[in-house]
Every structure is written in C-alpha cells, then in structure tokens.
Amino acid sequence: MTHLLLPKVSAVPTPLELSSYLRATGWTWALRRGAFDVFKRNDDELEVPQIDSARDYVRLVGQLIDDLSKVEQRPPAVIARDVRASVVDTTRLALKGAEMRDGTISIAKATAAHDGTRNLILAAACSVLDRRLVHPKRKPDKALEVLKTTRLGQSEMSSFVITLETPVAPRLQLQSDFFEGDDAPIERRTTLLLADALAATQEAALQTMALGSIDPFKQMAHRGVSANLCDAIAELLTETGAEFLDTSVSFAVHRPVARPPPTHTIFAASQATTLTEVARVLRAETPLPNQELIGLVVALDSGNTDKGGTFWLVVDLEGRLRRVGVKVGADDYHRAVEAHDKGQLLSVSGDLVSKAGKLSLERSHDLSTLELD
Incomplete structure (x- = not known):
C-alpha cells in the first residue's frame, strides 16, 4: 500500500x-x-x-x-x-481564459492578479467595519490585520486559480445570523461578507444594465458593495486578460454557518468596464466623512472677513494634486490668511464632497497650521 x-x-x-x-x-x-x-x-x-x-x-x-x-x-x-x-475559510478566485488554460500566467499579470486579490479582501474587511460605498485610501488597522492572517494556498490546473485560506476560531454555539454579530472573529465576518458582496455586485451589475441607473449599487451598500470592491473585480479581469472571474467561498466546518450567503459568483470580462465606471461615479458622488487634508492655501475669498469666507487648498489625493474649497468662520479664515501669507501648510478635517467635478470640504473642523521642514 x-x-x-x-x-x-x-x-x-x-x-x-x-x-x-x-x-x-x-x-x-x-x-x-x-x-x-x-x-x-x-x-x-x-x-x-x-x-x-x-x-x-x-x-x-x-x-x-x-x-x-x-x-x-x-x-x-x-x-x-x-x-x-476544516479549520479555514477558503476563497477560490479562478481566472479563466485562453491564456490560462494550462494553469500558468505571466509574472506581470500574476502580480496584477495578486494586487487585485489583496484589494478584494481589503474592500470586504473595510465593509465589515463600516458599510459605506467608498472606503478612503487609508484603511483601518483591523482591516489590514485580515491580510496578515489570510494565506495563499496552492494553485490548480486548467486555469490560474488563487486560493486564499483564512484561519477562523472554532465556534461552540450556533448563531442564527450568518454575519454572527460584531463579536465574531473579523476573519469569518470578512469571508461571509465577501461571498455576499460578490453576489450582490453581480445582481447590481445586471440591474444597472437593465435600468441604466447606478441606484442598484447604492442600494447594496448594506451587503458590502463598494467602489473599492468594484475596482478590485475589474482589476482582476482587465489587468490579467481573463475572460471570466469564477469566485467561490467555503467555510471552515469547525465554525458552522447557520444561513450561508451565496457562495459562487462568476463575472465576465465584458462587465469590467461597467464596474470601473460604477466605481468612478460612486467616488464622485459619495462624500468621504472625516477626512484630514494637509496642503497649501492657494486662494482666498471673502466679502467680509469678520464673517469668515472660503479658501482653497492644494492637496495630494491618491497621488493627484487636487484643489479643495473650504468654507469657514471668521477665526479659521484669519488662520488661513496667515498660513497663505507665510507659506505654511494647513491641516483641516471634514467631509470631502465632489460636485460637478469640484471638491469641497464640508463641516470643517480642527484647522491648524504646520511648519514646513
């Protein structure tokens, strides 16, 4: 034997x-x-x-x-x-197409595939912590911890398959809700939400094509749909040249799921353009709450400085220099004028909003000046 x-x-x-x-x-x-x-x-x-x-x-x-x-x-x-x-949640991402039939892929495309996978898991982990349509560039530490515990498994033949294994703690009592509550391990909550969010994204994509409206995506935020998730799916398709992205999720048997979400979803390359556009529109229309901006004051406007006014900062947003308008009261406006005259950096927090391609910071607070090195 x-x-x-x-x-x-x-x-x-x-x-x-x-x-x-x-x-x-x-x-x-x-x-x-x-x-x-x-x-x-x-x-x-x-x-x-x-x-x-x-x-x-x-x-x-x-x-x-x-x-x-x-x-x-x-x-x-x-x-x-x-x-x-039996002790890990397993996420299987199969990239299918003519180039991947023998289970191989170029190094450049493999790098893109792993980047897309990282972004996919990170989008789900962020949505576990906060259901929002757009997650900011700076991710919560708890979401980043999920990346540290999730491991790459062995690939498979017939297509290029990324297998992710996420260890989860055993559960001693069965819960009625498959999201298990906030006391469940974030690794399990991330896997559950990812499975449901992938299915919800597919549902929203089909509805959007039929209705010609982005509203179906906005209505799926509670299921983990976000601009970040849409971008990650599109990245896995476009940057690798895959014709299909076949996703499946299974759960560790030593932590049983009472009501499992959909566990199998397939995306076609033809959907990537739609997902990319959806992500762009969501980012343009969705305020980012409590953002801290640091930049130089480049313009000021006030009819009466004793009543405040508006100033404009040039800040770095995800690698691009953008001009952001900030409307403030008298005290903060005077600080902005002083920062402008002295060439000082200015820090201010608030909700970042985009309207007609122009950025503004609403409900601003915690304005202060910083010395240039």
Missing part, C-alpha cells in the same frame, strides 16, 4: 484539524486513550494523536489518513486537503 507522505511539518494536519474534520464527517469522540483521542462512527474506530511534538507524530497522522482513505474510499491526498480545509 502507498502511504501519504507528509515531508514538511507545515503540511502535517494538527490535532485540532483532524478532530474538526472527523466531527464534521459524522465521527463522535468516544474517549481518551493515553496520548490519543478515540473517535467512533458505526463500527469503525480511529485514534487521533494529540501530541504533535511527538517524534512519531508524522507517521501516526499518515497512518490515520490512510485508514480514513479506506473508510471513505477516497485518495489520501484528497482527504489531507479536506482535513486542512
């Missing part, structure tokens, strides 16, 4: 992964026998080693998976893969 080889320590399933898989496939814990947990199903019995630092742990796990292979009548390598998947 050919035994499954597990040459790398990182490839060897942990006791938690083995036990989670067995429970999910109908096995029941029976008793502890020395350094082993005994699981039973019908007349079958399996011993799961519990000390992964033991010298013979790798051999024992290989033997256990061989035994499972006999019971399930499936290849050991497939069972080993499923054991690993």
